[in-house]
Amino acid sequence: MPRRLIIDLMRASCDVPFVSLARTLNIRPLLEARGAAASPPGFAAVFVKAFALVARDEPTLRTLYVKWPWPAFYELPRNIAMVATARVEDGEPCVLPQRVGDPDRLTLAEVDAIIRWGKEAPADQVPAFRKMLLTTRLPWPLRRLAWWVGLSFGRQRANWFGNFAVTGVSAYGGGELHALSPGPYILSFDVAKPDGTIGAMIRWDHRVTDAALIARTFARLEEVLNGEIAAEIRASRASEPKPVRAIGA
Template sequence: MRSSREGPGRRDGGERVERPSPRRRATVDYMRAAGRRSVVHGLVEADVTRARERIRAIESETGERPSFTAFVVHCVARAAAEHPSVNAYRDWRGRTHVFDAVDANVLVETTVGGDRLGVPHVLRDANRRSVRSLHEGIRAAQAARDPTDLSLAAAAALRLPGPIRRLVWRLPRWFPRRWTALAGTVAVTSVGMFGPGGGWAIAPTNYTVQATVGGIAEKPRVVDGDVRTRELLALTVTVDHDVVDGAPAARFVDRVVELLEGADGLASWDDDPEAAGDGG
């Protein structure tokens, strides 16, 4: 009689059975918790031709290419500071906690073991920092020791039963201040960093507001009465409707697009970066 297994983790017919890693289980836990929020997704396009031209000019002048993600974080953080209703969490008692500092949780692209990964990193006080300061915070995170390393406590926590593990994702409702200290107040995730071309991405989130950066595509657009080819960024802005009403959310999105299209913060690249530090 033939054994049903031909080797560790492998079945007849070439099927391979793998156990999920602790980090994969954490991702699943996050998605389940985030899927319970009353979110609304807004799919918008922003003309980033001017910003991209300025980024290329800075690279030509200095030999250093500014992070496009840092530029987006700058615009989102500034808009959130101007519209603080999105920089908030609602607790289990129905109270809204509004924060002054905009702490942006970003996906930082790094390479581990030959694979390109996006790992979370919090840029503290993003609304008070220059694009260059945010850029340097992202570059420092990319150059840090393997960001996927887990402490012994974190590794042990990710091996707990699912219902217990998923309790951590309820922190925004239970303890908004503690969640902010751990993971920030807004999120910026860049799907476009992993491939060229246009297109939007829609993802659940555990934040009151999240900006998901999609692709950039060249499209015709009317500018000053003429049809010109422009670089248009596909941006998804996700807002928790339990915390923010539609009108304030729309004004926030309009402001983000305005700042992106105006290349806000890129003209002063040569200024000294601000001293505000990051949090991990």
């Protein structure tokens, strides 16, 4: 079933005219904040919330291209992120998309917990997985109809695929990942380097926007990672319980 889901997902992604822009981000303040935290959030959660904070103030990053009842743009009132989650189902490695709603309104700990739940919980207990796998079990004619509905209507497309996806292979050594998705924006990230930098890539639906906005998005993303995100990690560290020291008589 998970491989059939990926096949359907790739078929749905074929018509999206993706363009890519890669950039190296200087995130030394973020890395220092993470290094000082006892339980730092994963980089997936960090990038999900950071991109959502940028998209909150930039409506184009929350805009989809839909085809029915006629070609149009559909602006989402809030962020919905889809996170590629590596799992093992029935002894086979696979990837399933975990849904994170309103990540800009959640704490980093909450975003991280949702992503970790998607990695560790049984698939039938994760709503996003359960819905997609139920659809994937349908016979092809019904499955095709379900995908058509999910791709053609703005609200349904947002519910199924969100306004952006986050993925990466940093846990497996890193690399430049050119991912595909029916959604309009895909953010991937590499392994953080010892010099305080990290490679990142944004792929986007060229029907929705152009490279100038994505270049500005990278600049703003770097600011948010080193600003709001690093500050939240430092604040969470300050609120961690202090260890109790035993004092002898």
